[in-house]
Amino acid sequence: MLLRGVLLAVQALQLAGALDLPAGSCAFEESTCGFDSVFAFLPWILNEEGHYIYVDTSFAKQGEKAVLLSSDLQAEEWSCLRLVYQITTSSGSPSDPSLLNLYVRFEDESFDRLLWSAKEPSDSWLIASLDLQNTSKKFKILIEGVLGQGDTASIALFEIKMTTGYCIECDFEENHLCGFVNRWNPNVNWFVGGGSVRNSHSLLPQDHTFKSELGHYMYVDSVYVKHFQEVAQLISPMTTAPMSGCLAFYYQLQQGNDNIFSVYTRDGAGLYEEIWKTGSPGNAVWNLAEVEFSAPYPMEVIFEVAFNGPKGGYVALDDISFSPVPCQNQTELPFSAAEASCNFEEDLCNFYQDKEGPGWARVKVKPNMYRTGDHTSGTGYYLLANTKFTSQPGYIGRLYGPSLPGNLQYCLRFYYAIYGFLKMSDTLAVYIFEENHVVQEKVWSVLESPRGVWMQAEIPFKKPMPTKVVFMSLCKSFWDCGLVALDDITVELGSCWSPERLPPPPGECTFEQDECAFTQERRNRSSWHKRRGETPTSYTGPKGDHTTGVGYYMYIEASHMVYGQKAQLVSWSLRGVTGKHCLTFFYHMYGAGTGLLSVYLKKEGDSGESLLWRRRGEQSISWLRALVEYSCDRQHQIIFEAIRGVSIRSDIAIDDIKFQAGPCAEMEDITQQSSGYSEDLNEIEY
Secondary structure (H helix, E strand, C coil), rough: CCCCHHHHHHHHHCCCCCHHCCCCEEECCCCCCCCCEEECCCCCCCCCCCEEEEECCCCCCCCCCCEEEEEEECCCCCCCEEEEEECCCCCCCCCCCCEEEEHHHHHHCCCCCCEEECCCCCCCEEEEEEEEEEEEEEEEEEEEEEECCCCCCCEEEEEEEECCCCCCCCCCCCCCCCCCEECEEEECCCEECCCCCCCCCCCCCCCCCCCCCEEEEEEEEEHHHCCCCEEEEEEECCCCCCCCEEEEEEEECCHHHHEEEEEEEEEEECCCEEEHHHCCCCCCCCEEEEEEEEEECCEEEEEEEEECCCCCCCEEEEEEECCCCCCCCCCCCCCCCHHHHHHCCCHHHHCCCCCCCCCCCCEEECEECEEEECCCCCCCCCCEEEEECCCEEEEEEEEECCCEECCEEEEEEEEEEECCCCCCCCCCEEEEEECCCCEEEEEEEECCCCCCCCCEEEEEECCCCCEEEEEEEEECCCCCCCEEEEEEEEEEEEEEEEEECCCCCEEECCCCCCCCCCCCCCCCCCCCEECCCCCCCCCCCCCCCCCCCEEEEEEEEEHHHHCCCCCECCCECCCHHHHHHEEEEEEECCCCCCCCCEEEEEECCCCCCCCEEEEECCCCCCECCCCCCEEECCCCEEEEEECCCCCCCCCCEEEEEEECCCCCCCCCCHHHHHHHHHHHHHCCEE
8 A cells, every 4th residue: 555656755765786685685676585475474565566565454454464584694793684664554543553573583592582673654664773793593584564453554665684784884875874864953954965966055075985976975064054052963773782892983074163063872761971072173184083882772873063153164974883892092891791790609709798797698598488599599599698696786798899880871680588677677778889989879778578578679870980889788776687688689781771672582471561472271260370479378379479579470379279270371382493492480389288380392283292390299488490401393382280289278380481592501400300300200190
């Protein structure tokens, strides 16, 4: 349903070199270039006159999918995938719009990773630029169109192009301008200069790329300025993969005293940060600028010119490039947030304590009614501050993290559990220690928390100077002391919450939003249920979920079932691949009458299932981690089956399921696994 007029209007968008496109690219002129429609879904239709492929509601219903799959690709160097697309819909704003998704399918993974998604309708062609990190693994590109509401809904692809390099790089020689866009202003805007176009009142330069009239660049001219501080912005595509290094570009300034040329970054939450500004009046030659650029999470680069009046001259920009190494005038290596993270399984990592008073002890305990195991695996190590051992009320020795560079946005996450303490306020607090000013600022403290439950805390912070994170436990009264546990500390660059963050890959499920792609044959009182907090029956089930302590998990409610009754949770269909898979999840089996929890593999075409893993009876009051390694080269499903035990105190719960390619990095104790496994295999099925 795309009008012929629209097609004619966009023919100018044909990318250079369309006749000799690299692998993973297609202009859809006469064929789909090795991109094939997946037979099980709607076919993509090649327009008779070429130029695009489409799917629409003239031959399909709302909710139906069309899936396009590339041939095997390889990107041993960083690559940029550009997609020229259009989503159209009926007049009005439908509640259920069409959806265009792009996935990456690695050869050794049984699921597809969502790289990008769009649903906004448009009356013109749009460009999406997607960074593909270098990898030695083969992969395929999978493009999925899901038709939305309306009689005239359609999804069309005009071109796909995969090239070596970063998406924020551009020499402005191609018509699509690498996905850079001008933020429209009634008076001053960025325009394409060079070539045969001469529409400026200023005498503009030759481009930097070819140093001739054939080349192109971007420029902004002050002759149209009508107000003080008129601003023009040229905005790069949003980064889609973490990157850090040196951003370089060439620029020219004319009459630079009357304009300000700056470069900013802007993240998904709209936070601006200036990273470069011209320091001296410009001249009419191409100048090289180099600036340290770090994008650990999605962000745009904005080239901004502010004019103070109509005599500000022009600013020209060309040949934006990026290198993953520091700029020549910089010697510092990029900061790695992993240096400030620790799960305490081996040691204290880069954390240390002050020498005053009792401190944090690294402990490993057998879980019981009064003490849960660690958060990482249920059987590992964590830090414990025991204020009962203090000779007088006060703080337990401060725990310091490593030094963090200043002027960066951080997100600190950690898990804590509180035991004892009649009054919980301030039993655990987090301070930010500014090294240069020797100042400690409290940024978080416990107000109230369920006792004995691993709770997640998130703290965003940003300081201009180098800082350290400090954890401190406090016992205010000699008569009110207790235990404070700490585990799985992570520091990430970026905000704790960003609207640009993609959902977790389909190989992971925390049950926070929904049941992901898991299904059940029937749903009734004896099915798996989603729940938060404690289960209704005392002395069985978890007190909270494993993900955050206050989130959701899946469980069976034994009081709604009879002895031996089963509940099955079935995964989506997983693709068969060669090599090993590792399935990890957390399970909770606490209660005197606990039954069985089993994991089965069901291969496509087989009538039965094969047992991969099983636990029987009460295991622990803690969440325990399971690692299940298996191989399957056919389409298959994973089934979690819980069987109710002899009493109502037999609730069974699971949480935080994750599928990974390759063997499990660490395995459970072989003796425990083999003895439990053989006993369970001899179990009489209910």
